[in-house]
Amino acid sequence: MLVLPVVAPAFVTGLPAPKWVEDVLLIFPTTHAMRMAIDALSQKPIFGDTWQSILVLAIWAVAVYAITFWTLSRREI
Numbered sequence: 850m851l852v853l854p855v856v857a858p859a860f861v862t863g864l865p866a867p868k869w870v871e872d873v874l875l876i877f878p879t880t881h882a883m884r885m886a887i888d889a890l891s892q893k894p895i896f897g898d899t900w901q902s903i904l905v906l907a908i909w910a911v912a913v914y915a916i917t918f919w920t921l922s923r924r925e926i
Contacts, residue, residue: 859883863895878909 859879866874874880881902888894896902 855879863887875905878906881905 855877856879858874858877859882861870861874862880862883884896885899885902888896888899
């Protein structure tokens with residue numbers, strides 16, 4: 850249940866939804882990964898904002914590595 854808010858956006862990407870729902874889903878990295886996968890597998894781009902998806906994924910990667918580094922640096926051996 851804890852990972853559902855992170856994984857669920859991948860299944861909702863591309864479905865008709867209100868604008869506010871789409872805006873909230875654009876925060877999560879799984880939405881952008883799915884958008885990039887859909888664009889890669891289609892004959893012509895459906896979403897077409899690959900640069901934004903790469904930027905969001907990079908921001909999430911930096912944030913996760915920073916949190917991991919901070920957490921591990923606080924551990925006592």
